[in-house]
Amino acid sequence: MAYNPKGASFLVQILFICIIFYLGSAFSTDPVAQQKLDRVGKLPGQNFNVNFAHYSGYVTVNEESGRALFYWFVEAVEDPDSKPLVLWLNGGPGCSSIAYGEAEEIGPFHIKPDGKTLYLNPYSWNQVANILFLDSPVGVGFSYSNTSSDITTNGDKRTAEDSLKFLLKWLERFSQFKGRDFYISGESYGGHYVPQLSKAIIRHNQATGEKAINLKGYMVGNALTDDYHDYLGLFQFWWSAGLISDDTYKQLNLLCDYESFVHPSSSCDKVLEVADNELGNIDQYSIFTPSCTASVSQSNRLLKRMHVVGHASEKYDPCTEKHSVVYFNQPEVQKALHVIPAVAPAKWETCRWHQQYTLVISLFLLLCSGVxxxxxxxxxxxxxxxxxxxxxxxxxxWMFSGDTDAVIPVTSTRYSIDALNLPTVKPWRAWYDDGQVGGWTQEYAGLTFVTVRGAGHEVPLHRPKPALTLIKSFLSGRSMPCLERVSHSDS
Structure with a gap:
């Protein structure tokens, strides 16, 4: 719903406010009281009990235009008062952290195929931290603005500014977390959001002379980082994974250099079409797992979203996004999460703004247009x-990368890290989870890189248990686990 208070009469403004108060969730001007009002009870379809509190609601980040961001906060399972606070951001741009991060990846509440029943994720990151999910910017998920032009004027800069304002105001509401060790994590276009917000926090703390937000670090996965290096590793991954032919690989390198992306050519477009046909009807965000035939056209492989895709649960399910759409469009679910009906989207979507392109075309639009x-x-x-x-x-x-993602592949991330020219502290090696190789890692001066074996674009969905090992190591500041060597004495 779009509403511009500047162009409305005083009576209309009062009416609008009354609708929100009448139909919406309870509201208090006292931050502590509002925290209590934001607490969520049992969710629709939740046939199990949980031993942790969780909260959801809105934080207004711009009073004049009426921009408000929607959050869902989940306390740690055990001893939340001693655990760090982690903010999770999905990307897109335009994709909901509630839809992906909470409901399909690192959150405790995941959705069964009926779209109405929940199950408890045993590998939720609230096993080790308090997790805050944020729908950002406005227009995404349940976040909204009373000024319609806000929805069409989003960008990286304002997203970081609004997210910083959100955190400062959220910490007033949840004052028990002031001074708590704070980390940010995310994936895909979150490769922009996460470092940009981290920079905004650091500069805010410097400007104010105090640590209003006690930021300790950040971690991004399969992250859009540098257009040139993201491009450089893409064709190499396709070819090395056996997705395209030798001839197409040569033609791509010959006709589609980086300058061709900035200034597209018909010859490059033609070879990209050949590459798309050779890739076939696979899930290019996770090349070795099934596609969701319920949501992807078999004839033209059009994608419904770019760069943030959810596909797995504890038992692999390629159609998890479809389940989220059913669940979060239910009025009783929105009511339980304190969504204000007057400002709720007519139809809740996992991602907003994306047009439907084949993977190859959508990716290069992102890498080359700058917007x-x-x-x-x-x-x-x-x-x-x-x-x-x-x-x-x-x-x-830390940067991590699922090694079966053909959208922002491991090769691209490695090229970006190499461009930083950081000295190696600990060389490349395998890391282990339950005695099996979980992936590989290398530690540099100031940065740690981790690959997750067999994971796609969204690591916590495809490899939930190794992903939990990853966040444990990151938060503790320890290296990824080595293989435990067990000595066997002679019998």
């Missing part, structure tokens, strides 16, 4: 400059 579409105003071609700044600030910075 995603007409609804996204600014998107820098690289965030490596932010890495260089923040590495010197002493933050703990």
């Amino acid at each position: 995603v579409n007409n609804n996204w105003l600014d998107s820098p071609r690289t965030v490596l400059d932010i890495y260089r700044e923040l590495i010197h600030s002493g933050l703990r910075i």
Whole structure:
């Protein structure tokens, strides 16, 4: 719902406010009281009890235009008062952290195929931390603005600014977390959001002379980082994974160099079409797992979203996004989560703003245009400059990569890290989870890189248990686990 208070009469403004109060969730001007009002009871379809509290609601980040961001906060399972606070951000841009991060990846409440019943995720990250999910920017998920133009003027800069304002105001509401060790994590286009917000926090703390937000570090997965290096590793991955032919690989390198992306050519377009046909009807976000035939056209392989895709649960299910759409469009679910009906979207969607393109075309639009579409105003071609700044600030910075993602592949991330020219502290090696190789890792001065074996674009969905091992290591500041060597004495 779009509403512009500047162009409305006083009576209309009062009426609008009354509708929100009448139909919406309870509201208090006292932050502590509002925290209590935000507490969520048993959710529809929740046929089990939980021993942790969780909360959801809105935080207004701009009073004049009426921009408000929607959050869902889940306390740690055990001893939340001693656990760190982790903010999770999905990307897109335009994709909901509630839809993906909470309901399909690292959150405790996952959705069964009927779209109405929940099950408890045994590998939820609230096993080790308090987790805050944020739908950002406005227009995404249940986040909204009373000024319609806000929805079409989003971009990286304002997203970081609004997210910072959200955190400062959220910590007033949840004052028990002031001063708590704070980390940010996310994936895909979150590769922009996470370091940009981290930079905003560091600069805010410097400007105010105090640690209003006690940021300790950040971690991003399969992250859009640097357009040139993301592009550089893409064709190489397709070819090395056996997805395209030798001839197409040569033609791509010959006709589709980086400059061709900035200034597209018909010859490059033609070979991209050949590559798309050779890739076939696979889930390019997870190349070795089944596609969801319920949501992907068999004839033209059009994608409903770019760069943030949910596909797995404890037992692999390629159609989890479809289940989320059913669940979060239920009025009783929205009521339980304190969604205000007057400002709720007419139809809740996992991602907003995306047009339907084949994977190859959508990816190159993102890498080469500098913006995603007409609804996204600014998107820098690289965030490596932010890495260089923040590495010197002493933050703990990790990058991880599922090695079966053909959208932002492991090769692309490695090229971006190489461009930082960081000295190696601990060389490349395998890491282990329950005696099996979970992936590989290398530690640099100021940055740790981890691959997750067999995971796609969304690591916690495809490999939930190794992903839990990953967050444990990150939060503790310890290296990824080595193989435990057991000595066997002679009998």
